[in-house]
Amino acid sequence: MxxxxxxxxxxxxxxxxxxxxxxxxxxxxxxxxxxxxxxxxxxxxxxxxxxxxxxxxxxxxxxFSSACMAMLSVVRHDQVRLLLKGPFHESNRWWTKTEMRSKFRELSITVVMRMIVGKRYYGKAIVDEEAAEIRL
Known part of the structure; x- marks a missing residue:
């Protein structure tokens, strides 16, 4: 109590x-x-x-220093760009419904991993033995 x-x-x-x-x-x-x-x-x-x-x-x-945040902003911008580019290339039409919950989860995990480790471990374009281990 x-x-x-x-x-x-x-x-x-x-x-x-x-x-x-x-x-x-x-x-x-x-x-x-x-x-x-x-x-x-x-x-x-x-x-x-x-x-x-x-x-x-x-x-x-x-x-959380301003220098570190500025340095890592490139990672965040790159991952958001990839997030926005993905559904656009997956669909053949301009306007389609896309389930974004898993995309945002993948975005946050990937941003954190890239900031800590310096590598991407999620996404379709990743071909790496270490990434396969992490995903399991």
Missing amino acids: HRVFVTSNPSAVEECFMRNDIIFANRPRTLARKHLNYDSTTMGLASYGDHWRNLRRLTTLEM
């Missing part, structure tokens, strides 16, 4: 979020969180402290 604090008093809300924000910033410790999330060491579930500050610094300076 988790303790919950509910208030509608503006001064109490200010007290919680301005003066005692570190106390309220931590997430509840659960057994599932311990076993499924590497004992809460990932960015999304780490408790506030030195480890969380190091993870935040790393993601801010390395992963």
